Amino acid sequence: MKGKISLEDLVEQFLDQCRSGNVPDIQDFAGAHPEFAAELLALLPLVMEMEDWSVEKKQGIMPPVHDFPDLEGDDYRLIRRLGSGGMGVVFEALQLSLNRKVALKLLSPLLLQDAAQRSLFEHEAHVIARLHHPNIVRIFSAACRPGCCYYAMELIEGKSLDGCEFSNPYEIARIGLQAARAIAYAHRCGILHRDIKPANLLLDEAGEVHVSDFGLAFLLQGRNEVIEKEGAQSGTLRYMSPERLVHGVNTFSSDQYAFGVTLYELVAKSPPFPGLAPEELMERICREPVPPLKCSEPDLAAIINKCVSFRPESRYRSMDELSEDLLHFLNHEPVGASSPSPARRLQLWMKRKPAVAVLSLAAALCAAAFVVALGAGYLQTASALKLAENNAAVADAALSQVFTRIAEQPPSQKNTQLLSALLPYYRMIARGKNLPESKVCEANAVIGECALRTGSYALAEEAFRNMMKFRKDAFPVNQLATALKKQGKDKEATELFRQVADRFAMSERAEDRFETVRALLALSGSPESVERSRAFGMLETLLEDDPDHPEYRFQYAQLLAGNPRLFRERRIPGIEPNAAVLLLQLAGAYPERPEYGLALVELMLKKLRYARNFREHNQRELADTVNLSERLLGRWPNDPQIISGMVRLHARYIGALRREGKDAWARRESDRLQGILEVLFYNPEISDAVKESLIRLQLQRLKLLRHDGRSYEGEDLRKKISRELGFYHGPMLRVFREELDKAGPDDESSVGKSEDSIIFERTKQGL
Numbered sequence: 001m002k003g004k005i006s007l008e009d010l011v012e013q014f015l016d017q018c019r020s021g022n023v024p025d026i027q028d029f030a031g032a033h034p035e036f037a038a039e040l041l042a043l044l045p046l047v048m049e050m051e052d053w054s055v056e057k058k059q060g061i062m063p064p065v066h067d068f069p070d071l072e073g074d075d076y077r078l079i080r081r082l083g084s085g086g087m088g089v090v091f092e093a094l095q096l097s098l099n100r101k102v103a104l105k106l107l108s109p110l111l112l113q114d115a116a117q118r119s120l121f122e123h124e125a126h127v128i129a130r131l132h133h134p135n136i137v138r139i140f141s142a143a144c145r146p147g148c149c150y151y152a153m154e155l156i157e158g159k160s161l162d163g164c165e166f167s168n169p170y171e172i173a174r175i176g177l178q179a180a181r182a183i184a185y186a187h188r189c190g191i192l193h194r195d196i197k198p199a200n201l202l203l204d205e206a207g208e209v210h211v212s213d214f215g216l217a218f219l220l221q222g223r224n225e226v227i228e229k230e231g232a233q234s235g236t237l238r239y240m241s242p243e244r245l246v247h248g249v250n251t252f253s254s255d256q257y258a259f260g261v262t263l264y265e266l267v268a269k270s271p272p273f274p275g276l277a278p279e280e281l282m283e284r285i286c287r288e289p290v291p292p293l294k295c296s297e298p299d300l301a302a303i304i305n306k307c308v309s310f311r312p313e314s315r316y317r318s319m320d321e322l323s324e325d326l327l328h329f330l331n332h333e334p335v336g337a338s339s340p341s342p343a344r345r346l347q348l349w350m351k352r353k354p355a356v357a358v359l360s361l362a363a364a365l366c367a368a369a370f371v372v373a374l375g376a377g378y379l380q381t382a383s384a385l386k387l388a389e390n391n392a393a394v395a396d397a398a399l400s401q402v403f404t405r406i407a408e409q410p411p412s413q414k415n416t417q418l419l420s421a422l423l424p425y426y427r428m429i430a431r432g433k434n435l436p437e438s439k440v441c442e443a444n445a446v447i448g449e450c451a452l453r454t455g456s457y458a459l460a461e462e463a464f465r466n467m468m469k470f471r472k473d474a475f476p477v478n479q480l481a482t483a484l485k486k487q488g489k490d491k492e493a494t495e496l497f498r499q500v501a502d503r504f505a506m507s508e509r510a511e512d513r514f515e516t517v518r519a520l521l522a523l524s525g526s527p528e529s530v531e532r533s534r535a536f537g538m539l540e541t542l543l544e545d546d547p548d549h550p551e552y553r554f555q556y557a558q559l560l561a562g563n564p565r566l567f568r569e570r571r572i573p574g575i576e577p578n579a580a581v582l583l584l585q586l587a588g589a590y591p592e593r594p595e596y597g598l599a600l601v602e603l604m605l606k607k608l609r610y611a612r613n614f615r616e617h618n619q620r621e622l623a624d625t626v627n628l629s630e631r632l633l634g635r636w637p638n639d640p641q642i643i644s645g646m647v648r649l650h651a652r653y654i655g656a657l658r659r660e661g662k663d664a665w666a667r668r669e670s671d672r673l674q675g676i677l678e679v680l681f682y683n684p685e686i687s688d689a690v691k692e693s694l695i696r697l698q699l700q701r702l703k704l705l706r707h708d709g710r711s712y713e714g715e716d717l718r719k720k721i722s723r724e725l726g727f728y729h730g731p732m733l734r735v736f737r738e739e740l741d742k743a744g745p746d747d748e749s750s751v752g753k754s755e756d757s758i759i760f761e762r763t764k765q766g767l
């Protein structure tokens with residue numbers, strides 16, 4: 001096999017020349033490769049048409065280009081061409097029944113009559129349909145009939161990684177971790193991708209990666225490898241591993257190699273072997289290891305270099321192991337790909353534990369200075385005070401930076417505990433240096449906010465009481481009242497809210513008047529209460545002065561959600577009167593503020609509780625909210641509120657679909673939720689309580705599958721739950737095992753059908 005070049009490589013070479021502005025003559029190009037001349041003469045005109053490259057200039061020498069079929073009678077209307085692949089072209093399309101945009105992949109008309117190509121195209125739909133992962137493009141439906149073969153999938157608003165440039169190695173590692181976990185999931189499902197490259201990794205507008213284009217994927221079905229026939233290589237040459245080119249061996253390690261080359265190019269902004277013709281490139285890959293990558297982050301370079309090792313046994317044992325190393329890198333922990341020196345381990349520890357490192361360093365400096373001064377006989381009061389003052393200055397600056405950095409991060413229980421432990425040191429330093437009271441006040445504010453978000457309400461109460469000693473405005477009073485209310489101290493909380501409403505309603509400061517709005521809303525007992533109407537009037541004035549203020553708009557959305565008919569009649573000019581749309585806008589504009597998205601999730605849960613039928617615009621809002629909940633989960637995968645909201649929303653959405661008789665759609669969403677739950681379960685930071693809720697949901701779903709007679713899926717889910725229980729060691733383990741034993745192994749109702757045929761049948765039905 002060594003030294004031969006495939007048809008796909010020639011097409012890629014032709015495309016590279018076109019993209020460089022040097023469009024070759026098709027007949028000349030085909031004549032230079034007689035073994036593939038017929039295929040090239042048929043395919044290249046189509047490729048040029050797909051890419052909109054000066055077809056008219058070549059009409060005298062090009063075979064006719066077939067038009068793509070219209071989809072009259074189907075549920076889709078083509079909007080615009082997005083790109084092309086080896087077997088067809090991808091369009092942006094409108095799904096008419098749901099009024100949503102999708103990506104529609106059409107098999108090339110030139111390949112429709114080729115039974116082998118049709119089979120490959122259907123196989124791609126089979127593969128995608130069996131994968132349920134947030135970072136893998138989802139398939140919605142598929143159809144093959146005379147004159148047309150297509151499937152519809154999730155439309156990713158963004159661009160592929162080959163059109164992106166990154167300057168921050170940590171951003172590349174973050175994106176790489178998402179893709180690595182998705183590929184690892186596919187490998188666990190027995191699927192080999194075989195065409196991993198930047199062009200097949202799509203980055204959406206929220207910064208999430210989606211693995212796409214499974215046209216060359218292979219289902220191993222218990223095997224460890226697949227052997228390609230000589231001359232039948234498929235894929236993109238520069239991402240192929242040496243063992244694949246030399247021996248035709250495709251393994252999971254080959255996918256890892258391609259993924260490593262992808263990361264290599266993103267970091268180095270250049271391929272490992274640039275500027276070579278296909279024959280030379282193939283020879284270099286087969287003969288020489290990839291030149292070691294060097295970058296500003298040696299641990300990331302070590303990870304990538306391990307992925308692209310010449311020998312498969314020198315690479316990671318699995319994509320899961322690679323994912324773990326990328327996570328270690330992002331967390332400033334030692335990585336398995338390198339052997340860090342003691343100095344490097346210390347450096348990583350200081351990045352990982354900056355507060356502890358600073359305090360330890362300060363203590364060490366003080367001790368060392370004390371010993372030196374004592375030994376030299378210069379331990380005098382003035383110098384000792386000066387030394388303490390200098391160390392306090394260093395510690396003050398370092399601790400201030402810790403508080404600031406944590407304030408900018410998503411709140412977590414660990415961060416809250418760390419800040420609480422550091423606060424006494426900070427107070428001591430502040431007293432010793434006569435620092436402004438505002439410094440300690442800011443520290444208490446950060447602790448209070450983190451504690452509120454993470455459910456540490458007693459700690460939040462303490463922090464806001466301390467804050468009130470320094471600040472006399474409305475904000476700390478409101479926050480203290482909120483912390484008290486969360487602890488069930490309603491009487492004291494109500495008294496504080498009333499103080500804010502009485503004292504600050506006429507304040508000259510807009511911030512205090514806004515806090516009055518918050519207090520009035522907290523006091524309002526019903527949507528039509530006097531307090532709520534008064535809050536609306538004050539908010540109306542605030543929005544007239546500053547219509548773009550996100551917090552004002554957020555509170556307005558909350559008012560609308562409480563009583564949309566009452567407050568829509570008193571709508572504020574220039575402000576969106578639909579609470580769901582307004583919250584969706586806020587969540588999109590301020591992704592770092594999860595409370596906006598959580599409020600939208602709660603609003604949609606309320607709608608779903610009572611809704612019987614959804615209009616089209618409601619369906620769009622609901623679909624957007626479901627997608628938003630998944631983005632929130634991607635950004636804050638360990639936040640219990642976000643996990644709970646996302647799971648409840650999906651579950652209630654599925655129930656609403658069933659009430660409307662949309663069983664197929666409900667099953668598809670149920671499968672989607674199943675995939676998310678599986679990913680969540682293996683997060684090492686997920687608590688036992690969250691795992692228990694996920695297992696309960698899956699056991700409920702197992703019962704539904706049994707009831708519906710979907711034995712094939714039921715047995716698959718039963719095995720998954722059994723595997724997951726091996727990673728759960730909480731108090732409910734015995735109960736869960738008993739429930740699973742009651743379900744028992746399934747019957748063999750699916751015997752006689754291949755797994756792929758069952759999946760494709762469900763896919764064509766719109767599952």
